[in-house]
Amino acid sequence: MTAVIDPPRTAPAPDVVRRILDTAKSEGRSALTAPEAKELCDLYGIPVPQEGVAKTADEAARLADGMGYPVVLKIVSPQILHKTEAGGVIVGVNSADDVKSGFQTIMDRARQYDPNAELIGVQVQQMLKGGQEVIVGSITDPSFGKLVAFGLGGVLVEVLKDVTFRLAPVSRADALTMLDGIQAAEVLKGVRGAKPANREALADIIVNVSNLVNDIPEIVELDLNPVFAREDGATAADVRVVLDFEPKAKRYLPSQDEIVRQMNRIMKPEAVAVIGASSEDGKIGNSVMKNLVNGGYQGKIYPIHPKADEILGYKAFKSVKDVPGEVDVAVFAIPAKFVAQALTEVGEKKIPGAVLIPSGFAETGNVEGQDEIVAIARKYDVRLMGPNIYGFYYTHKNLCATFCTPFDVKGKAALSSQSGGIGMAIIGFSRSTKMGVSAIVGLGNKSDIDEDDLLAFFEQDDNTQVVAMHCEDLKDGRAFAEAAKRVSKKKPVVVLKAGRTSLGARAASSHTGALAGNDKIYEDVLRQSGVVRARSLQDLLQFARGIPVLPTPKGENVVIITGAGGSGVLLSDSCVDNGLSLMAMPPDLDTAFRKFIPPFGAAGNPVDITGGEPPTTYKNTIRLGLEDERIHALILGYWHTIITPPMVFAKLVIEVKEEMKAKGIEKPIVASLAGDVQVEEAAEYLYDHGVVAYPYSTETPVAVLGAKYRWARAAGLL
Structure with missing residues (x-):
């Protein structure tokens, strides 16, 4: 399948956008008026109904006559964002007289709702008919930035909360996945005789909203609700745009090359300094030193202590600045109040990384102290791990830069x-x-x-x-x-x-x-x-x-082979829970499995070989499952019996697995073992030989297989 690449684009009419934003900013507003929002929608190809703003009842009637009935009337006020709450919306108005009285009603309600609100007038809007109500919008998250949302819309939107989010900008492919990413996705396809919504039109709106909010940083929230999705298109009935003109501080973000260069020196150092190293048992600096030494680290270790000459047989230095040669990372094992001074010396020594074990910073309310050490690190280009951590391990360097026990x-x-x-x-x-x-x-x-x-x-x-x-x-x-x-x-x-x-x-x-x-x-x-x-x-x-442990599957077809019907049912449930696809058994494969199981067993999927079968039945059915190219993964359900004891089962599984591997066949296999305590040893043996196996659980092995599948799908490997 050829990937769809969105064409390059240029932001439309920046002078018009600037005029709209400058007007709102000069008037001290945090939201656009409905006419301003419509102007933006028109620029970005977001369909909205015919509309106009009336300052008098007669003007409202003339507008309604011009666009045809029925119409919707809405209050236009910079201060009234939630129009419905203010009683500022009247729908289904069918005559000029009703428009005039509706105009007055809305203005009266708005004055009562907020006596200080500026009332620009009443928006007269062509009333949309039919279609499924959905919402398309955007928010600005403190961590993720601009996000685009799609979901079920209308008056119950905040009750149902059937919505999905994507990072902006979204591609067209992202937009189409959003349509399928809500619980009510089937509703958009048409139910109970309703016409299906136009997916392409909805995708257009999602992409155009994404472009709009991505082009204009000042937009922090945007709502199109409801959007009427019909068979012939989609139109946004109401638009709300919230602004924030405060400049945002940019996060410090080194280049990818800089990150990798410094992280390699920190994680795989040739020389480590321990600031606060100690010979005294019970001290963190003593534990760090012992772990470096006892963990088998082969690089240079430099204890830093203001008074000691030697620690654990290593020459000690009063400051990192006294250490001869380069140091890649400094591990801090000193109280928080001494960190800033020691970190300055680390910076002056041009050490690229500092591992800050001490607590007593932002987690205790000492935000100022943490800001101080970050400023020092920025000044000297030192990357900080922590503070308030146990340190880290990198086993392939035998590096235990931590006060925890060594790990090997x-x-x-x-x-x-x-x-x-x-x-x-x-x-x-x-x-x-x-x-x-x-x-x-x-x-x-x-x-x-x-x-x-x-x-x-x-x-x-x-x-x-x-x-x-x-x-x-x-x-x-x-x-x-x-x-x-x-x-x-x-x-x-x-x-x-x-x-x-x-x-x-x-x-x-x-x-x-x-x-x-x-x-x-x-x-x-x-x-x-x-x-x-x-x-x-x-x-x-x-x-x-x-x-x-699991090889990457080559397709979605999963087959369960079990010696216990009860396990088969639970394993099937777990497959559904983990998004796995149980293979619909082809007739020829069903016949092939039946050759190996007793008449009272059950083929199909799960394949139930029953509990009284000898090892050969397990062996033959597992071999068939691995040999057939239509099957992509196996789930085994074992039941402890005298005829096929746990270790016999475990060894025969690995025997068949290795036999198939020699022929170039590798598939993910997981196993659930039900039985007495002997199944624990069998599960461990299976795991050690490449089969993810668990005693007493039908959920966990399937969950692990499901995780492997989720990754393989996301990586485009299936």
């Missing part, structure tokens, strides 16, 4: 956490499951280095195959999304976003803003960026462990 199981999974407690859970899980890691990184307050910096490093790190991240917020969500979109084409990126159960959306001037619950934005933008989202810490850890 090398592997391909890189993990990070914003929380120290979650970091300890990552370390414990990795050690318990023998999950090999390339890196474990604490980010803490994220005064400087954050997730997108790590992604830039892990993207080019040959020792990393999957990146799993815990975060409580994204300091620069747009930078992260751009990095994740790039990296996820090559390597899976898994994110556990804490705080997804927000109690409500922020206060907003538009319907779109009110719909933008923080987690809904994260959900849609992470998906748009190709990120695999974890719903729990257990998901994050299991995905990080399992995704690198």
Whole structure:
């Protein structure tokens, strides 16, 4: 399939846009009037009804006569954004007399609603008939910047909250995915005899709204609600545009080359200085030194201490400035009040990275102290990790730059956490499951280095195959999304976003803003960026462990082979929950499976071989599942029996897997083992040999397979 590339474009009539904005700014307004908003819509090809603004009742009647009945009357006032709440909207007006009385009613209601509001007049608008009501809009998120929204519209928009978001600017392909990204997507296709909505017309509006808000930074919220979507097109019945003229501070963002250069020196250093190194047990500086030494780090270690001559057999220096030669990273193990001075010396020594373990900064309310160290870092071009972190590991350099215990199981999974407690859970899980890691990184307050910096490093790190991240917020969500979109084409990126159960959306001037619950934005933008989202810490850890084990599937057809009907039902449910497609069994393949199972078993999908079958039945059905090219992944449901004990099952699975691998056939296989405690050893054996297996769970193995599939789809590999 050829990719659709949106043609280049030029912003229309910048002089007209400037005039509209300058007028609003000079009048101290934070919103455009309806006529101004219509003028912008006309410039950007957003269809709106015929309309005009009347300052008198007679003028309103003349306008209505000219465009034909019925019409809608709406108050025009810079101060009254929510017209319906003010009683400032009357629909279905069918005669000149009714227009005149409606004009007066609206003006009276508006004066009562806000006696100080400037009443410009009444907008007379052609009334639209028929079609599905949808909303198209935009908000400006503090982290992600401009977002475009699409959803079910009308008066119930904030009740139903059926809306989806994308980063602006959106492509036409993005716009079309938005139409399918709401729960009511089927309604747009026409239900109960209704005509389907014109998808191309809706996509046009979404793209044009995206262009509009992307061209004009001052627009912070925009609503087209409702948009009437019909078979022959789509028209926005009401337009609301909210402005903010305050200049926005730009975030410090080094170039990609600069990020990679400095991150490589920090993560893979040849020389490490420990500021606050100590010989005294129980001190953080002592733990860091011991971990560097006992972890097997082969680079140079320089303890920094104002009085000591030697620490743990290494020559100590009073300042990093006294160290001979280059230092790549300095690990801080001193109280917060001493960090600024020591960081200045790090900058003067031209050390590119500082790992700030100390707490006592923004997390305790000391924002000023954190701002001070960031300013020092900017002055000397030092990248800061932390503060308030446990440090980091990079196992392929045997580097344990942390006060936590050394970690020595090398592997391909890189993990990070914003929380120290979650970091300890990552370390414990990795050690318990023998999950090999390339890196474990604490980010803490994220005064400087954050997730997108790590992604830039892990993207080019040959020792990393999957990146799993815990975060409580994204300091620069747009930078992260751009990095994740790039990296996820090559390597899976898994994110556990804490705080997804927000109690409500922020206060907003538009319907779109009110719909933008923080987690809904994260959900849609992470998906748009190709990120695999974890719903729990257990998901994050299991995905990080399992995704690198599974080969990438070549298609969507999944088959379940189970020795227990009950497991088959639960595994099927899990497939639905994880977006997996159970293959509709072709007749010839159904016949082939039936050759190996008893008459009272069940082919189809799941393939139920029943629990009383010998090992050969498992072996034959699994071999068939791997051999047939129409099947792309296998889910195995094992039931503990005397005839086929757990380890017998595990070894035969690996035997068949290796037999097929020798023939060039590799497919993802996951397994659920139900039985007594012996299934634990069997599951471990399977996992160690490339089959993602779990005892006592039908949900987890399927979730891991689902995560692999979500990544493969987003990366365009299926």
